[in-house]
Amino acid sequence: xxxxxxxxxxxxxxxSLHKIELDFCGKSIFMICLELDNSIKVGTKVKLxxxxxxxxxxxxxxxxxxxxxxxxxxxxxxxxxxxxxSVELKFNDITIESIITTTASKEMDLKIGESIKAMLKAxxxxxxxxxxx
Amino acid sequence: xxxxxxxxxxxxxxxxxxxxxxxxxxxxxxxxIALSGPSGSGKTTLLRILAGLEKSxxxxxxxxxxxxxxxxxxxxxKRKIGFVFQDYALFPNMSIEQNLLFVNRDKELAxxxxxxxxxxxxxxxxxxRLSGGQKQRVSLCRAMMNRPKLLLMDEPLxxxxxxxxxxxxxxxxxxxxxFQTTTIMxxxxxxxxxxxxxxxxxxxxxxIVKDGTPKDVxxxxxxxxxxxxxxxxxxxxxxxxxxxxxxxxxxxxxEVVINRKEARELKIGQKVNISTKAFSPNIRSL
Numbered sequence: 001x002x003x004x005x006x007x008x009x010x011x012x013x014x015x016s017l018h019k020i021e022l023d024f025c026g027k028s029i030f031m032i033c034l035e036l037d038n039s040i041k042v043g044t045k046v047k048l049x050x051x052x053x054x055x056x057x058x059x060x061x062x063x064x065x066x067x068x069x070x071x072x073x074x075x076x077x078x079x080x081x082x083x084x085x086s087v088e089l090k091f092n093d094i095t096i097e098s099i100i101t102t103t104a105s106k107e108m109d110l111k112i113g114e115s116i117k118a119m120l121k122a123x124x125x126x127x128x129x130x131x132x133x
Numbered sequence: 134x135x136x137x138x139x140x141x142x143x144x145x146x147x148x149x150x151x152x153x154x155x156x157x158x159x160x161x162x163x164x165x166i167a168l169s170g171p172s173g174s175g176k177t178t179l180l181r182i183l184a185g186l187e188k189s190x191x192x193x194x195x196x197x198x199x200x201x202x203x204x205x206x207x208x209x210x211k212r213k214i215g216f217v218f219q220d221y222a223l224f225p226n227m228s229i230e231q232n233l234l235f236v237n238r239d240k241e242l243a244x245x246x247x248x249x250x251x252x253x254x255x256x257x258x259x260x261x262r263l264s265g266g267q268k269q270r271v272s273l274c275r276a277m278m279n280r281p282k283l284l285l286m287d288e289p290l291x292x293x294x295x296x297x298x299x300x301x302x303x304x305x306x307x308x309x310x311x312f313q314t315t316t317i318m319x320x321x322x323x324x325x326x327x328x329x330x331x332x333x334x335x336x337x338x339x340x341i342v343k344d345g346t347p348k349d350v351x352x353x354x355x356x357x358x359x360x361x362x363x364x365x366x367x368x369x370x371x372x373x374x375x376x377x378x379x380x381x382x383x384x385x386x387x388e389v390v391i392n393r394k395e396a397r398e399l400k401i402g403q404k405v406n407i408s409t410k411a412f413s414p415n416i417r418s419l
Contacts, residue, residue, distance in 0.1 A: 001415045017372040034377060034388050053412040099412075128417060 001049050002096040005131065008044045011036070019122070022048070025092045030068040031125035039130050047129040054124040055098035057087060058117040059108050068122040075114045080105060089118050135162055137283065137315060141182055141191035141201075145339065147173045154178055154189070154339035162196075163313040167326040167347070170336035176319045179336070180285045183317070184216055185209040195282050215276030215314070217286040221268040223260040229271050230256040236278035246274040249311070250304050266297035270304060277308060286318040290325060302328050323351050361408035369396050380407060 006022035006029060018036045022029050031048065040046065056067070073089040073096075085105040087098045098118060110116070137160040145152045154175040160166060168176050181187040185200065185208055192202040200207045223232050229252060233243040247253040250270040260268055269289060276284060289305075290298045302325060309316060309329075320326050326333055326347050333350040335343035343350045352361075364382040369391070376396035378389045389407060391399070399405065 001417070015372045016370070016377065017375070034390070049415045049417075051413055051415060126415065128415060 001128075002052050002055065002098075003047050003049045003128065004094055004096065005045060005047050008040060008042050008046065011040075011042065020127075022046070024071075025094070027071065029071070029120070029125075030122045031127070032122045033126065037127075037130065040127065045131040046127045047131060048125050049128040050096075050120055050125050052086070052097040052099040054121065055089075055096065056119040057089070057098055057100055057104075057108070057110070058119055059110070059114070061117050065119065067119040069120040069125070071118045071120070073116060073118045075110055075112050075116060078105060078110055078112060089116070091118070135196050136160065137162075137196075138192070138194040139183065141179075141189045141193065143178065143182065143187070143189035145175060145178060149173065152339045154182075156339075156341065158334070158341065160315060160317075162315055164315055164332055165309055165330045166317045167330035167333045168317055168319045168336065169321060169326065169333060169350075170342075174336040175339040176336055177287055180216075180287055180317065180319065183283065184214050184285055185212050198282075213279060213282040215279065215281035215284040217269070217272050217276045217284070217289045219288045219291055221260070221265075221272045223268060223271055223275070225260055228257050228259055229263075232260065232271055233275050233278050236275055237280075239278065242278060242280070243274070246277055246308075249307055250274055264297075266293050266301060269293065269301060273301075273305065273308070277312065277314070280312070281314055284314045284316040286316065288319050288321070290320075290322070298322075298325070305329060326351060360411060360414055361406060363404065363406055366399055366401050366403050366405055368401060369399060371396070380405065382407065 004024060006024040008020055009023045009028070010021035012019040016034050018033050020031050020033065022031065071091050073091045075087060076090045076095060077088040079086040080102050083102055084099055085102045087100060087105065087110060089096050089098055096118065139156055139158045141156050143154045145154055152175070156179060168179065170176055178187060182189045183193060188206065193200040194202065199205050200212050224235065227235065230243060233246065234240065244253065247256055250273065252267065252270055252274065255263065255267070260271065263271065273289070290301055293301065306329060318329065330347055333345060333347050334341055335350055362382045364380040366378055367381055367386070368379040370377045370379065376391045376393065378391050378399065380387050380389060387407070
C-alpha cells in the first residue's frame, strides 16, 4: 500500500456517490468513493491509500488519458524481479511505490533519476485515515 | 500403532428431516484434523460415534484395536479417547489437580500438562474460581490424562474471546507437538483451522464433500481471484450510471459497485460470491 496525505478542497455528491478533489502539495487530485464519513469535509486532512499495482507509469507521455491523476515524479529506485518490478517514485518529499511488470520497466528503459508521470485512477484511491490536527 | 479407519453409517433425524451420515475415512497417526461444515451436517454425531457415546453401523479400527465391528462395541471408557467439550464439563467439587487425577493417577503427567498450560500454580483451586479460558485448559489437560489414541474436541474455543482463543490455540499446538496425539477438532473458525490443523474435512448433509489441506479447502478462489467471500445481496441501488450492491458477509455489510448488466441479472436475496485479486485490498494494522 502506498499512502499520501492530502487536504479535501471540494466534494461533489450524487446520492451515495462522491467525487472528492484534494490538494496534494499544491496539485489537485481526484478520487471517487461511495459512502463518505461525516467527519470528512472541505479542509479535512486525510491519508489516501492506493495499491502499488494500481499506479501506472508513463514516460514521454503525449495525448489524453482517462486517468484523473497524473503526477510528475522522479524515479528513486528500481528493483527488477523476474516478472514484476518495484519502482519507487518521488514527488516533492513524498515517496510512493509502483509495481509494474519487468517487461514494461525494460521496454520503457526506466532509469533512476528519470522524470516520469505516475498515473492513479480516481476509483482506485481511497481514504484510509482522517488526520485531525 | 498406525492408521485409524472409520467406516460408519447412521440415519439421523434433524430439523430438516432424515439424513444419512455416511463416513469413510482413514486418518494417519499424529494428524490434526479440523472437522468443519454447516450445523446439522453430522460433525458432533461423528465425534460421539467415535467416542462410543452413540451406536452406528460399520467399523472403527484404531491401529490393531477394534473399537467397533459387527458385534464388537467398546464402551467409551474402554476406548482410549480424550474428549473436550465446548462447556468444559469439569467436576465442580474437585480441585484442578483432582479433576486430572480422576482420569489417571499419573501425577507426573498431570504436573507436566499443568506446567505447559500455566495452571500448575492454580492446581489446588476449584474450577469455579477459574476464568473460561482456564477452565477449558483444565478440560484439555484432563482429556490428555489417559494418553489418548484419539483426542476429540467439539468447538473447544468457541465460547472464548479472541485473545484467549489465540493463547489456547498455541497451547493446543504445543501439546500436539509434544504428545503427537491424533486429533479431530470441530471448528468453524478459519484462522483456528489454518493455525492448528494439517487436514480439513468438510461435512455436508452427512457426507464428506472436501478433504484436503487448510489452504485447499478454505481458500475459496476461482481462477486468479484470491480474496473471496460468500454473501447475500440485500439491495441494489442505482446511482448515476453505476449500481451499488449492498451485500451481507458474515456479520457485516459491504458495498460493491456493479454495472447495469449485473444489476439486471442479480436478484435481491441471492447468495453470491464476492472476490477480488490479491493485488487490490489495502491492509492496515488495527
